[in-house]
Amino acid sequence: MSVQRELLQRFRQIAEMPDRYADYTERDAIGRDVNVHIIGKFAVKYWDDFADRQVKILDLHAADRRGPL
Template structure:
């Protein structure tokens, strides 16, 4: 069963500010992460409540996400520019 993709509202607001090409690149990566979350983890960070947040570097952006297999969700939590 495919995981459901959930995106934080702040991430959506950040996407709306980007040029169309960057937005499409990131949305395509979100879908790829949704299909195979473990394949896109460049590194991970500990987070609240002992969960592990994975980070994928896509262009000049760091996508922070959590693959919640119990709920069958991939949750995109943050989208941060690299080098700032």
């Protein structure tokens, strides 16, 4: 499976059950909990917007460094 397909599949899984894939949680600049999931060599940061009933992918970067790809 290509890396792109693997990431897309995981994004869909996160959308269905966001708490299941949270490896750890960070706080953003406004104090909101942001979940981080490590998949292979990538870190996915996402926020479960419960009020809006959406999961928002905020960032995707290499797991061994900070910042966007």
